[in-house]
Amino acid sequence: MARGEQQAAEAIAAALADLGFSARPVDLRPIPFEGTWGLATSAAYALGNEVVMRELEERGQLEGLSKKEAKTLAGASVRERVPVLARQIAERVAAAGNPLFGSVEAVNGYVNIAFDANAIAAALIGEVLERGSRYGQGAPIAESVMVEHSQPNTHKDFHVGHLRNSVLGVAIGNILRAAGYEVKDANYIGDIGMHVIKCLWCYERFHKREEPARLEDRGRWLGEVYAESDARLNFRKDVLDFLQLLAREDQQFVATIDRMLKYLWRKGAEGEDIAYLLGRITHAQPIKDELLRDDEVIPRFWPIVGDQLRAEVAAPRPYVPVEGEPEPTMTPEERLERWEALAEHMDEWWGPSRGWRDEVRATLARWEAQEPEFVALWEETREWSMVGFRRIFEELGATFDVWFYESEVEEEGRQIVRDLLEQGIAEISEGLPVVKIDEKLGLSEPTYRTLPILRSDGSTLYSTKDLALTRRKFEEFGVDRAIWVVDVRQSLYFQQIFKILELWGFEQARRAQHLDYEMVRLPEGVISSRKGNAPLYVDIRDAVVARAREIIEEKNPELDATRKEDVAWDVALGSLKYAMLARDTSKVVVFDLEEALSFDGHAAPYIQYAHARASRILEHAGETDESLLAQLEGLDFGALQPEELGLLQGIAALPDEIQRAAAEYRPLLITSYVYELAKRFNDFYHACPVLQSPEPTRTARLALTAATRRALANGLALLGIDAPEEM
RNA sequence: GCGCCCGUAGCUCAGCGGAUAGAGCGCUUGCCUCCGGAGCAAGAGGCCAGAGGUUCGAGUCCUCUCGGGCGUACCA
Incomplete structure (x- = not known):
């Protein structure tokens, strides 16, 4: 496919040179019509304008005219000239006689180069089947990126808001990896902070030894204690x-x-x-x-x-x-x-x-003094939460190369604060160390404002710890770029942290980046743990899995029991993840359980279903990726149907989609891609019989089916979604 | 005040400066003797919030206005 693109670009460049135009970059994009496989360029538009303006200039007709007037004068001739140029380019490209090009046409001022699908389908399908789960991946890039995400707080619950974060973080890590980067996934557990102190105060004061007997129930119970403390x-x-x-x-x-x-x-x-x-x-x-x-x-x-x-x-x-x-x-x-x-x-x-409130302050002092009894309690209760988190990460398919804990970076953070004070970057204001960033940068408008970096009693803040963490990411792990996946409300905060580190002379802070995303809300409004209306991940998961079981029972009762259970999880988790990813990061997600329980339409099961259908067709034919790979020589679709062309174009697009999704940090592009591909596959198998077709079409369509299945599975895998072979 | 984000079909959202602005949900009407109906086909539904500008070309880029959300010194 890359070859087809390159040849099209070269052919156009040659045509332009032939017409006497200087070398220039030429845009190429898929022909945006159903049932086409090829590339188009709009070069004639830019050239038309250029040529007409040059001619007017040479004839001296532009003298004394304003830009606007010149434009109006040129308008009509540009419109006339564009199709002519397009035709000239098309003729020259066609004359070059590239065997990969099925047709070259000038349409509406565009030059459309349609591929001879039979000629390159075998190469494309061969590449897909040969590379298998690696199809779509880019060449290795010598840049390491740390993606920090998930950051749940111990002693608190994991709710639907955290879900968006984890799912997004996993997908972004996968996408960057697929694009060729060396990725380290990092978690950052909020195991200390005011919330922990409050929770433990409430526990000791009102609920000591009331914890549930089962270890796995304790995390949630602790979250309730935290809510009560608040x-x-x-x-x-x-x-x-x-x-x-x-x-x-x-x-x-x-x-x-x-x-x-x-x-x-x-x-x-x-x-x-x-x-x-x-x-x-x-x-x-x-x-x-x-x-x-x-x-x-x-x-x-x-x-x-x-x-x-x-x-x-x-x-x-x-x-x-x-x-x-x-x-x-x-x-x-x-x-x-x-x-x-x-x-x-x-x-x-x-x-x-x-x-x-005084009691809570006293509790904080016990932590600050590292009183052994209190530290032991903290360790024990922290583990209650961690048990639940580990299980959730496993379910979500979130694996981590690095686990950071807030409690580990407190001392290092204090050290940095001391240094900032000594260097005069930080100062004591209203009794606590702060950095007046605007003042240091000489800004008169409030921009970065002021950030407190330690409490007046000397205990650490979130900021204290993030200063240390940022340094560690670059120095200890040697990454080239560090990304924080954290919701948009922290945007100013991260700008402040990175700016302070820059002021401090830590140049690598420029390679630190906050990847923000909008909030998850409920139909009735903002999620608030204080109102106790935050839907917990485990509850949502249970409801969605239960619903998936029901639907499987209804649609496919013959499936054996363990398969049913596996599929229910694939569908339920897939559906949940897809809903979180199929919305741009800049958009608020309104989480509606009713909607989450519906698996119709634009949702993961639609795509999984297409994958299962493709799998079933291949199973009926008794073919596998390997067996088809051996039959690609002389692959012949006969007269290609529009649905086949659309599908080929879709499969071919995956590598570029991955690159773009990585460059823009947008899993949404992959969700759109897999949906679109599933749709095209649907069109294909409704329009084109596979198993009943005569040879050689039958084998060609089977190969196309296998390649589609691969592209679907790979796309879904980037999103952390499993694709079952039957459902 | 200042800063960031959002505004596209009844609702939820896509839309790389390019060809006729697309999906899903909901609504109306069809389609299982045919590789699996978690599906398919068709229909109704749009001054792309508004006004200027840039451009051969703007839903997309820039400026302003309006409406909504979020952030803005010891929570994380």
């Missing part, structure tokens, strides 16, 4: 924020607040706090926790608020917009729901929660 620690703020929200947007609430608080006051609550609440709420101002004196007041006030909200739901009044007031963000029902959620813990949490 809810506990934010409780006071959540309550006060909610009151402020009511004050801002619930007119009825504000109207009755005076009466509500007087009632409370009569019940004997402290007057000072009540006066404070009244003032803040009637003026819709934030309520400051530290100004509340009596921890009894809010819990006593809460039921009264609930009564009011219930009354508002029971007897809704129309919302009256007020000039200058913001629209309400919550309906009365939502407000009541929110109130109920907070009420659940009010009595138990409100008072004690005052001291919780």
Whole structure:
């Protein structure tokens, strides 16, 4: 195929030289029509313009004309000249008589070179079958690339957001490898950080030794403990924020607040706090926790608020917009729901929660002091999470050459911070080391802003660790390029990290690159572990695999049981991965379980099905890639059908698609490719009988079927999707 | 404020500066005695958010406007 392209390019270049044009790059692309196999160039358009302008120039007709006027003058003659030039080029290419070219035509100003498919199909199919799983791969490139992805946090759950990351990271690694790069896949486990401290605080304080008996259940349970810690620690703020929200947007609430608080006051609550609440709420101002004196007041006030909200739901009044007031963000029902959620813990949490943040700080100090008992607890619980992660990575087909852990780079990070401070790149501001990047770069507009690189108590931040990690990737592993697959919200952050390292004189930071992608959302909105609405990977996987089993039972009940189970996994995981990849990285993925459970249409099973059909045809014929490879001599399709030509063109396109997907970091291109190829195969086997055809067509079509199957399997493999031979 | 991203069919999305802007879902109508109907064929459905510009040629590149999302000092 590469040969066909090269010969077309040479033939056009020769034709242009013959016509007296200087050497120039010529665009070549597939002829974009169904049932064609060949290449087209639009060279005549550029030449037409060039020629006409030159002629006008020589005749002095452009003098005194503006560019616009010159263009208008030239327009008509350009339009006339283009088809003429195209015809001249086509005639010369045809005259050269290349046996690979079936026809050379000038159409609409394009020069279309159609291949003599019979002449090169054998070469193409031979290349595909011979290279097998390596078909499509590029020549080795002497550049090593580290692709960091997956980065789950221990002590937290692995949800659908992490799924996009892992699937994307795996695919990008595969694609770069296939393109010829030397790729190292790296994971970076978030095994330390504030979330771990919070989780362990909550565990020790409220749930010690309540963990499930089975080791494999503990990771998830730990995630729940983390979520609880967050809810506990934010409780006071959540309550006060909610009151402020009511004050801002619930007119009825504000109207009755005076009466509500007087009632409370009569019940004997402290007057000072009540006066404070009244003032803040009637003026819709934030309520400051530290100004509340009596921890009894809010819990006593809460039921009264609930009564009011219930009354508002029971007897809704129309919302009256007020000039200058913001629209309400919550309906009365939502407000009541929110109130109920907070009420659940009010009595138990409100008072004690005052001291919780200090307790967490003390827990962090135990980590910082590397207190043996605490470190042992950390190690044990960390492993609970890791057990689950390893299983998930195995299921996803994610393998790693390098495992980084945040806990390993803390010290090294501190070292870099010290150095940055000594060199005056970092400074102490508001009590903590930061780098004022814009200032250092002399930028007046806020661009890179300021990044804290260590907490004021000396404990490490994410940034502390990433400074060290970046250096390690280049120095310890000697990679030429390092890519971080991390969602788009961290874009500024990574620019800051890399810029700081550059300021520090670490030149290789220029070869560090954040590969960002958009978020996964739910139909009902943003995924939030605080709202507890993050669908967990394991749950989604179970649901999708169960659905796949049902469909197999329905479509192919004769399959033996273990095959059924394998296929259910291939289809379910394939479908899930495909959905994550078949959307550009710049687009938000809306994850809808209902959609994920449908295997119709533009989805992995469509492509897997085409692969299975191809496999079945070959099985019926008793042919394999090897046996067909031996029969390629004198391969003869007879009169080629449009569907066959389209399929050949599709198979031939894989190597270029891989190169482009690698250059642009876009697995989407591969998802589009395999879908398109599956579609073409579908067209082919509906239009062209294979097994019933007379020889030599039969063998030719079998060979084409085998090559298609290979290209489909290789394309899917790049996406981390398995292609079953039956389903 | 500043920065990044998105805006294409009812919905979800493709679309390498090039030929008649395409898929899937949903809707309407056909197709299993025929290599497997997880499929195929046909139909309806578009001022490519808007305005300028660059170009022989713009959904695609540039500028601006509008609408939406995200980020913006001790979370990761």
